[in-house]
Amino acid sequence: MIKMRILLIHSDYINYKTKSKTKIAEDIEDKQKSMHFENSLVVFTAVEKQDEEDPQAVVENAVKEIKDVFSKVKADNIVIYPYAHLSSSLSSPDIAKKILKEMKEVLAADGLKVERVPFGWYKSFELSCKGHPLSELSRNIVVEKAHEEKGEEEPSRFYILSEDELYDPGEFTYQSSDLEKLVAYELGELESTGEEPPHVKLMREKDLADYEPSADIGHLRWYPKGRLIRDLLADYVYNLVTDRGAMPVETPIMYDLGDEAIRVHAEKFGERQYRMGTKSKNLMLRYACCFGAFRLLSDTFLTWKNLPLAIYELSTYSFRLEKRGEVVGLKRLRGFTMPDMHTICTDVGQSMEEFDSQITMCAQTGEDLEINYEAIMRVTADFLEENREWVMNSAQKVGKPVLLEILPRRKHYWICKMDFAAIDYLGRPIENPTIQIDVESGERFGIKYIGPDEEEETPIIIHCSPTGSIERVIGALLENSAIQMEVQSPMFPVWLSPSQVRVLPIAERHLDFAFSLAEELRNEQIRADVDDRQETVGKKIRNAAGDWVPYVIVVGDKELESDELMVNVRETQNKVLMDKKTLIERIKEETNGMPFRKLPLPVKLSQRVQF
RNA sequence: GCCUCAGUGGCUCAGCCGGUAGAGCGAUGCCUUGGUAAGGCAUAGGUCGGGGGUUCGAAUCCCCCCUGAGGCUCCA
Structure with missing residues (x-):
């Protein structure tokens, strides 16, 4: 809830004189240094911290209150008087000034005589209150929430884009049942089965992750195996993006809503933010790395020769206050980790x-x-019109048909995006x-680069996860x-398997051999353990x-007698006789190019704990 | 956030028209030294999600809250 406090006094007269400046004083003209008004409705106003969330709505509601009182008391004019002492939790001066100015403008636009007393000055004033029943009123300007502009939106148009041709999604012959499911979902035609997505049970059963009831909903605890997989995936993306020249950075997880650019960008996510206050600041937890990346880039000196330039961050964590009923398993969380790369480009081209x-x-x-990913390319109608050939060609880079959504007009900050979705067990997309x-x-963030003609230019930014x-x-x-489970033994890719090789000694006299075999494998950067x-x-x-275990x-x-090992290969469900070297080579080949981390658990299964 | 359903030992679940809890797995101990999907016996472990109410008595009935699942909505 947002509230600004105002105190309304219907006065015979008010006059004030500026004395000295404070640090936050606004510049004023000479005539504003001392003024006198008669039969005025004086509006003492304190803009509070929380008003920063939605200045627009605060202004609207304040104006409404003021006009209401003004028409009842029959004053000649309105004097907006900044009066910090009404509040113990003030907004930033910039926002306060902005709100006060807008209040004046909106009232003036209605043909009312309005003056605004200078902000940030020490002033003496003399006020004569009329003393009639309505002459002294205070109001809290309450804004429940930013109201969303509804308006009937023109719907998007959807096509299947295949081999340079557009098809009606209803008439296209699908080679991929996943694409068909994705299209059904996007067009709102997917009927649900009411089942539970299997990954929720699996993530707990396999000791990867679990809910943490003592945190907020949608925040997980990760056990060693899950932590390992997270780390390997993080290493993977790190290698992927740095190989193509992106520079890893790290930025804070919380931002000050008193910063105009932050506030406007944050508002795009409306209610779905974690907010936190300190004595002097109104903060939000980031919902992606954009904030830190943009602030960093706006403080960086860039020239056209540097571009395109990419910075990368793995956001442990990003926070989104998803609605209760929407939070589920690993699909939708309130705290999650997202690789986030921002590329600065000179222009749209x-x-x-x-x-x-x-x-x-x-x-x-x-x-x-x-x-398996299926792709959706989303473009605004304007962008498509100007870049039709490029859109057609780019879509083909996916290597299979993609769903094309054409938005009649730009609703968000992007003009073109591509989303890749996996299709889950129940046929629903995981974007x-x-x-x-x-x-x-x-x-918005004041990011600039020096162009070839030595002029400052504003770049285009690509977000990519x-x-x-x-x-x-x-x-x-x-x-x-x-x-997979329906047709074969389920498993992770070998490079992500927490235990890649397990050695099973038959009797105690085989333990030493088992341990040394596992150790040799571990020396080859293979996660091997022993069920002792x-x-x-x-x-x-x-x-x-x-x-x-693969x-x-x-x-x-x-x-003990021979060099041959009987290896149970999970993928094929076969027992294969091979020697150590062959096994090592086989695993090396399967994990080639992928990151490696050590076994995060005791080698001896007898020493492991259950989570 | 709304509607529906659920919450019982570490895990999976039974008990639920009221009489203060039971199994399997797991754990621990002993026996077994075993060649490819659960060897045997024994033991420990629960203020039945939390709070309140009805009752002589509540895991069981009623109310509120928390957590989870499904659906609706939503994912910039």
Whole structure:
């Protein structure tokens, strides 16, 4: 709730004289230094911290109150008098000035005589209150929330874009059932089954992550295996973007809403922000890295020769105050981790070239993560008209048909974006990678570069998350395994498997051999552990299967004697005889180019705890 | 946020027209030294999500809250 305090006095007269300036004084003309008004409605006003959330609405409501009283008391004019002492929690001076000025303008536009007493000066004043029943009133200007402009919006048009041709989504022959499902969802035609998405159960069953009831909803705790996968994915994106020249940075997670650019950008997300106050500041938690990236870039000296230039940050965490009922598993969280790359381009043309190469990068992540992505390209009608050929060509970079959404007019900061979605077990999309051409933020955040003609120019910015949020990637991987489960043994890609090889000694006399084998594998950067518990082989095999271990080796007397190992290969469900070297080479090949981290758990299963 | 359903040992669940809790897995101990999806026996472990109410008595009935799931809405 927002409230500004005003005190209304119907006066016989008021006069004031400026004495000395404060640090926040506004510049004034000579005639404003001392003024006198008769039969005035004096409006003492204190703009408060919380008013920063929605200055527009505060102005509207204040004007309404003032006009109401003004018409009742029959004063000749209105005097807006800044009076900080009405509040113990003032807004920033800039916003206060802005609100006071706008109040005056709006009242004046209604043909009323209004004056505004200078802001930020020490003043003497003399006031004569009329003393009639309505002559002294105070009001709290209450704004429940920023009202959204409804207005019937013209709907988007949808097409399937395939091989340079546009098709009606209803008439297109789909090769991919995933694309068909995505289209059904986007067009609002997907009927739901009422089932629970399997990844929620899996993330807990596999000891990856769980809800933390003592946090807010939608915030998870991560166990070692889950933490490992998060870290590997983070390493993966880091390598991906730095390889193409992006520079990693890190920026704060909270921002001051007293900053005009921050406030306007934040308002785009309306109610879905975490807010926090300190004594002197009204802060928001970031919902993406944009804030820090833009502020950083606006303080950076850039020339056209530097562009395109990309900075990258993994936002641990981004915060979005999603509605209760929308928060679910790894799909929709209130605190999540998102790789976020911002590319500064000289102009729309350069941004289109970058966009193309980022399409390739995003498509690559689908292959590396073994997730099937379907793509939606969204463009404004204006952009499409001007760049029709480019749009057609770019869409083809995805390598398969894409859904094209044409927005009749620009609603958001972007003019063109591409979203990649995985389709979950229940046929619903998990939106992951995204690329957006932003035409607003450069200007709003005062980001500049020096052009070839030595003039300052405003750049175009591309937002890109090459994988989408890390949590959603893991969610998509788990949904994938649930789909796999119907036809084969589910598993993670080998490079993401917490245990890549498990060694199962048959009896105690095989323990030393098992430990040294596992150690040799670990020296080769393979996560290998040993099930040294006093259990039967059958039980250990069963447990290893439950842990989705890609390679399981049983060692007994035979293995002590020979170099051959009997390896249970999960992917094919076969037992394969091979030697150590072959196994190592095979795993190296499967994990080639992907990041590695060490086993985050005790090597001995007997020492592990249950989460 | 709204509607519907759910919350019982670490996990999965039974008990629920009222008489203060039960199984399997897991854990611990002992026996078994076992060659590919659960070896045997024993033991420990629960203020039945939290609070309030009805009652001689509440896991069980009623109210409020918290958490989770599904649906609606929403994801810039």
